[in-house]
Amino acid sequence: MSIEIRNVSKHFGAFQALNDINLDIHSGELVALLGPSGCGKTTLLRIIAGLETPDSGSIAFHGEDVSGHDVRDRNVGFVFQHYALFRHMTVFDNVAFGLRMKPKRERPSEQIIADKVHELLAMVQLDWLADRYPEQLSGGQRQRIALARALAVEPKILLLDEPFGALDAKVRKELRRWLARLHEEINLTSVFVTHDQEEAMEVADRIVVMNKGVIEQIGAPGEVYEHPASDFVYHFLGDSNRLHLEGGQILFRPHEVLLSREAVAEYHGAEVRDIRPLGAITRVTLKVDGQNELIEAEVVKDHNTLVGLERGERLFIKPKANA
């Protein structure tokens, strides 16, 4: 099911949270809304869900205007960061909840509900936890159960608001990959809010970069990273360095740098301030002559300039030509 967002604006008092948002999300797509805190991501997600009403503009699902439809009639699933499971219910009952709440005419039999719940729990690979209570689960397990619960009513659209925000880095990574795989298996349209560019790059088919209530850029992860439409997008999508030159400046990413132990024409002399091995790469912090802003260079850990390198030594650097 596709989602068409047309000229959506939203104020909270004098504050404009969304300013004339236009966005088409294709059927089966996994789209990330990415931007800094307060840029309006959650507000847009809530408007898609029907939890919030825009001041102007419309939302259509597959061409049908749903602006006037109540949240219950939109058939969307949610997974929100703090959208807790019901504490007094087992995992099984949590996942069954949405089906049991259906009006009597549409409600499946208990047997069909049980089959469906076990199928969903198997899909999130947690069927063995069916009889547990939420407090007996880890954070990552709870998020997967929340996802199973959201999927139980077979929504055509799934909305995720920082679903992995509260988890530690390793579990987040596992869950992200798992979500991307799951998304390929069941043909859902999903919109995913995050302020973490790595999360958006890793999971999404397309990224919508937002800032101060407007969309700065829409594109595939590689596209927005390689061809940022604005300085804001460039800075938001990854670490960046600024080298001041006579009559201008160059922006470049930490990996877009050439290093040398010897002075070379067009290279800039710099003092090594810090050397951080980060696994496969090593980050070197440099103070370039004549500028106070530090530069971070990232090179493979066995790069020849790193051999025996110590703080305080001199290196020579040059941003790569395509930077």
Ligand SMILES: Nc1ncnc2c1ncn2[C@@H]1O[C@H](COP(=O)(O)OP(=O)(O)OP(=O)(O)O)[C@@H](O)[C@H]1O
């Ligand atoms: N109900 C409300 N009343 C007043 N202001 C609100 C309300 N909801 C949101 N806002 C404001 O609108 C702006 C956008 O909020 P929103 O939650 O959409 O941001 P966000 O991009 O999701 O940020 P975060 O990443 O911090 O969740 C914020 O400045 C927020 O304070």
